[in-house]
Amino acid sequence: MIDPYEMLGVSREADGVAIKSAYRKRAKTVHPDAGGDVDAFGKLTASYELLSDPVRRKVYDDTGYDPELADTKDLQGLMILETLVNEIILDEREPGSFDPVAAMRRKLTDKIVNARFHILEMERHRARIRNHIDRIGRKPNTDVLGRMLKSRCVAIDDAIGKAETEIGNIEQAYGMLDGYSYEVEVIEIKTAAE
Structure with a gap:
């Protein structure tokens, strides 16, 4: 900025x-x-x-x-934070009874973990497709199956690129939360002996 x-x-x-x-x-x-x-x-x-x-x-x-x-990354981070702020606004719990900043950080961390897991799954699929491409016999003159399988690899590469961009945007949003804290009210619980 x-x-x-x-x-x-x-x-x-x-x-x-x-x-x-x-x-x-x-x-x-x-x-x-x-x-x-x-x-x-x-x-x-x-x-x-x-x-x-x-x-x-x-x-x-x-x-x-x-x-x-x-910066575009800042704007993407702001859009991600905007959805989380909306969730805080709609949360029915009493302000001070929970830490919304920590909740936002947890949700962002979960999104990053899920996106990385999704990338790993796509990489496994791409590896299997490439293995099929290496093993499939090619028909003379045309290679319809080979082209179809290669096009799937390209689509997976694009999806991986988008997921990596999304991770970068989420990390940007997470960084925008640096320096924030939230004061949670401490409630004393009285026991029956008191």
């Missing part, structure tokens, strides 16, 4: 005039016509646009995220 304040070199309390001035000053050095980098100029402009829009700036200040400045 790009920090627009850092990108422009202004404080979080900077007003519109200071933001505009900082943008113009930096734009002179990073603009592509002045020998600057197109990507750097794009990030600078996006930062300026965010801080110039009061609504987007407030959302960024409150959450630390802006869709236009976020």
